Amino acid sequence: MHHRHRHHRATGAAVAATAALLVAGLSGSASAGTAPVDAAPTAAETLRTDAAPPALLKAMQRDLGLDRRQAEQRLANEADAGATAGRLRAALGGDFAGAWVRGAESGTLTVATTDADDVAAIEARGAEAKVVRHSLADLDAAKARMDKAAAGLNTADAPVWYVDTRTNTVVVEAIRPAAAHKLLTAAGVDDSLSRVEKRTERPRTFYDLRGGEAYYINNSSRCSIGFPITKGTQQGFATAGHCGRAGSSTTGSNRVAQGTFQGSIFPGRDMAWVATNSSWTATPYVLGAGGQNVQVTGSTVSPVGASVCRSGSTTGWHCGTVAQLNTSVTYQEGTISPVTRTTVCAEPGDSGGSFISGSQAQGVTSGGSGDCRSGGETFFQPINALLQNYGLTLKTTGGGGDDGGGDDGGEEPGGTWAAGTVYQAGDTVTYGGATYRCLQGHQAYAGWEPPNVPALWQRV
Numbered sequence: 001m002h003h004r005h006r007h008h009r010a011t012g013a014a015v016a017a018t019a020a021l022l023v024a025g026l027s028g029s030a031s032a033g034t035a036p037v038d039a040a041p042t043a044a045e046t047l048r049t050d051a052a053p054p055a056l057l058k059a060m061q062r063d064l065g066l067d068r069r070q071a072e073q074r075l076a077n078e079a080d081a082g083a084t085a086g087r088l089r090a091a092l093g094g095d096f097a098g099a100w101v102r103g104a105e106s107g108t109l110t111v112a113t114t115d116a117d118d119v120a121a122i123e124a125r126g127a128e129a130k131v132v133r134h135s136l137a138d139l140d141a142a143k144a145r146m147d148k149a150a151a152g153l154n155t156a157d158a159p160v161w162y163v164d165t166r167t168n169t170v171v172v173e174a175i176r177p178a179a180a181h182k183l184l185t186a187a188g189v190d191d192s193l194s195r196v197e198k199r200t201e202r203p204r205t206f207y208d209l210r211g212g213e214a215y216y217i218n219n220s221s222r223c224s225i226g227f228p229i230t231k232g233t234q235q236g237f238a239t240a241g242h243c244g245r246a247g248s249s250t251t252g253s254n255r256v257a258q259g260t261f262q263g264s265i266f267p268g269r270d271m272a273w274v275a276t277n278s279s280w281t282a283t284p285y286v287l288g289a290g291g292q293n294v295q296v297t298g299s300t301v302s303p304v305g306a307s308v309c310r311s312g313s314t315t316g317w318h319c320g321t322v323a324q325l326n327t328s329v330t331y332q333e334g335t336i337s338p339v340t341r342t343t344v345c346a347e348p349g350d351s352g353g354s355f356i357s358g359s360q361a362q363g364v365t366s367g368g369s370g371d372c373r374s375g376g377e378t379f380f381q382p383i384n385a386l387l388q389n390y391g392l393t394l395k396t397t398g399g400g401g402d403d404g405g406g407d408d409g410g411e412e413p414g415g416t417w418a419a420g421t422v423y424q425a426g427d428t429v430t431y432g433g434a435t436y437r438c439l440q441g442h443q444a445y446a447g448w449e450p451p452n453v454p455a456l457w458q459r460v
Helices: 002-023 054-064 068-095 116-124 136-150 177-187 383-390
Strands: 096-102 108-113 128-131 160-164 169-174 194-198 214-217 221-224 227-231 234-239 249-252 257-265 271-276 285-287 293-295 307-312 316-331 334-342 354-357 360-371 375-382 428-431 434-438 457-459
Touching (some): 054 316, 068 108, 116 128, 136 177, 136 334, 177 194, 227 271, 227 383, 234 383, 375 383
Antiparallel strands (some): 214 249, 307 354, 354 360, 360 375
16 A cells, blocks of 8 residues: 555656656657666766765655655655756747745645646646746846845835745835835735735844854854865855955864965855865865765755755754745845745754755845754855856766866867856757757756756757
């Protein structure tokens, strides 16, 4: 009975995976499990959901109320959902109005569109369709106007605003509703497009803290390593901008001289990177429970509703879901945008640390509200924007992290695709004489060439 039940629960993922194989134009049977041996990898295989460490799975079980099998199935479903949503986004063009997953195992993918004629195409991919009034492009444009208007306003009493695809609106969370209306009016955002929600707490940065692994800035304040990176031959790590300014020196958790901040942006963004000295080596790992290594295999962006976990030295591993992607948050020091808002808790001691979904790096902890006893929210600076801004390469176990340089004996197929480049959904590249469209945001590396990963690239 349990086996049949499991088969039933996995059907949604199988449908999504089958659709992914069919769309990739591969031959062979569409029924799950009988694909030809040389079939392209599934999204779950590409994103190495099997590399999720025990500490992350345990935290998912505790925080999301799952058993071990459900946690593993959820990561696989989320990988498939992201790929399917990427294909539908490309197919729907300007009609696309967002996508999100739900259910204990993220078994249901919903894709929103402004055109009822798209419903059949959405359902053919195994997703639920929702017909809405505003496209994602319209919602993003409204939020961009709000970001611009906010520069001339005090938004302390309306500290959080974001695109909420699930309700097809831009939402302002306000301590005083009047402050929200002021922002919306200044931005010329119509009532039909917006919603105001009450909140009581002001978000704050988690200064002076330790996440994945502690480091100290100028021998005084404390933060945490986000993700180890390389820049050419230089090694180092990505972290939060509020942790230090360019030129600030760092020492490790063991108080050994470590490195220097090379670049830092805060407020506006919350991103920085530290170049380390020869005593320190960048590894493709995040600190897990009991000092074990948690491997990082890429930086593919998780969809709304997907599980996301954070490692921090104060509170250990905590998980939740991606609430909204395109979010702005006002701290005492200023406004940060865009950040990703999550339902994960954090406390002082957790800042700058690593946000990860399965084995895919998502971002570095910026700030939030609440705590891990009563619950809270945390915002993270997305890692891909940070890597792109500073020209860094994420250290991964997937053959990446070496800047993808080097000569392959003259057998390079040619084209514009390049390892180390950060690609966003919709970007196009050429590779081996063909053109491909990016389906999900990620940093490219050797092994993730477009023809190899239909979860990330679609031939056009």
